[in-house]
Amino acid sequence: MNDVSIERAGDAQMPEILPLLAPLAGTQIVAFVARDGNGAMLGAGGIGWQSWGDPPGFPAWIHVMPDHRRAGVGRALARALIERTQGEAPALWAIRPLVEGEPAPAFAKAMGMEPRYRQLRFRGDAQRLYAHLVSILDRLRRHDRIPDGATCVRLDGNNAAAVAALVRREVRGASPAIGGWIAQALKDPTRRSAIDLDRSRVLEINGVVAGAVLTRRLADGDNSEIICTVVSPEVRGGWANVLVLTETTRTGAESTCDWYLFDCAHDNRDTLGLARRTGAEHLSTEENYYYAIAGRGAA
Template sequence: MKGRIRRAQGADWAICRALVPEACGRTDCPIEGLILHPESGPRVGGAAVLRFDGHDAWLGLRVVPPVRRQGLGSYVFEAAVEAARAGGARRMVTAYDTLAEPGAQPFLEKHGFEAVTRITTFEANFPATAQILGRMRDELVARHRVPAGWVITTLARAPLEAVAQLFAAYVAQREDLAEAPLRLDREAGRWDRSPVILENGRPVGALITEKLGNVWKVEGRFVVRGYQSGVANAILLGAAVDLGMAHQASHFRFESRDDNRDTLKLARRMNARPLRVRTRFELALY
């Protein structure tokens, strides 16, 4: 099937936001939208949105179910590549939940994309998780592996600005977290229950968490250089368990990159189930 593609203007952006909302969230970058009109079927068959960030063009693309598998996805994609090159981009980047959309990866790889990172969101039963993580922490304490100068507290009682600066520096070093919505200095009250390790009043690690209904959710973690050992992680997770038990959480939700063997091993021990697999893909345009 063939169709027609035109640039999004005015009210067309409502279509783009409906079909590719994740690509329309930021307003601090140049953005371009493409609307697909198939020759038959629905009036709108899909949309592509390009967000230009330096030399990268972030792509969001959707084709509506009634006209999928008819070549229209490739048709829109080729138009998006032309628009990205015309806009000066040297690389195209996109991300999909490949668990929810198993067809995304074959489509993207067919068009030259390479999967560069995968981040899986897991969920586990909290009482069972608490036993495993609590035991790990207690064993470290019993073996005197915890540095004597460490104090375990919460973000509400920690020097917020110092924690926020350290977390921002951590995010800046992780390209896969470039879209992270978490900004501790703007949403401090939301994360007050997060466990923090202080050493002589200085934060050396934190596990940013919040309670969503009955779910204890880990939003992010950092440990400063020199302290990136299993001890710090186990202590933070053990503190999160104590907080979750106190607030009667029923499930524990966390994320792991596909190259984080320790967290993936822990997920298996917890019998955690994957909820989402956010996969980042990249394509060199030159």
């Protein structure tokens, strides 16, 4: 690695850097940039300056320009992130899951990171998902399993803060930017990178937020990704998940959505069963990577 410098990014540099650190959008970012001797940008790395994950740590992301990979730029940026957080956080997390078989996991392992949460990604037909969930919900209703006062409503300014708090508290590996994504959607509902208010649903019991399914619209504008499903611990494991998922998939099945992307923890038997019974296609397996700083020093 010749004539490469790593420097802390100032406010004036952030507009140039932020597109490379898109996964950290919605967090308070501390960023570093790598440049060559002519000042050309080779890559950037950033930390979301807030605790996240279990075990706790700061979310981080590194992006190196394709023509400059495998030249030590990524390692230099990683060292800068680790040195900056030494004494401030016990660990770093890759804010986005890394796909098995791609170059990113190999880089993460070379930096001493360890995989923690394993997830499977599926693509499911919107109509089949909705029809299967309706059949389960109808059976629950016939047996009076849905309590009075349980209803699903649209995500809006009245319930946004409670939903974000529930996600941060109950969803393992949930992005620390979730509150920012919801805020973006409320400010500009047409922004595709934000939560899709039209196809997300919130479970309320007697007016109190008890669950949510949050989606975002994909690049084609018609299909959706389910980025988060959560219910409160006291209603977990049964009717609550089915009710809020049914109402969410209804919004897609009754519109232009042909399919959903959704993730599932490798040990989540309910969601794995739903994927299998509806013929969802397994697209990839992903893992969240973790680097323990405490007691290790800079890499």
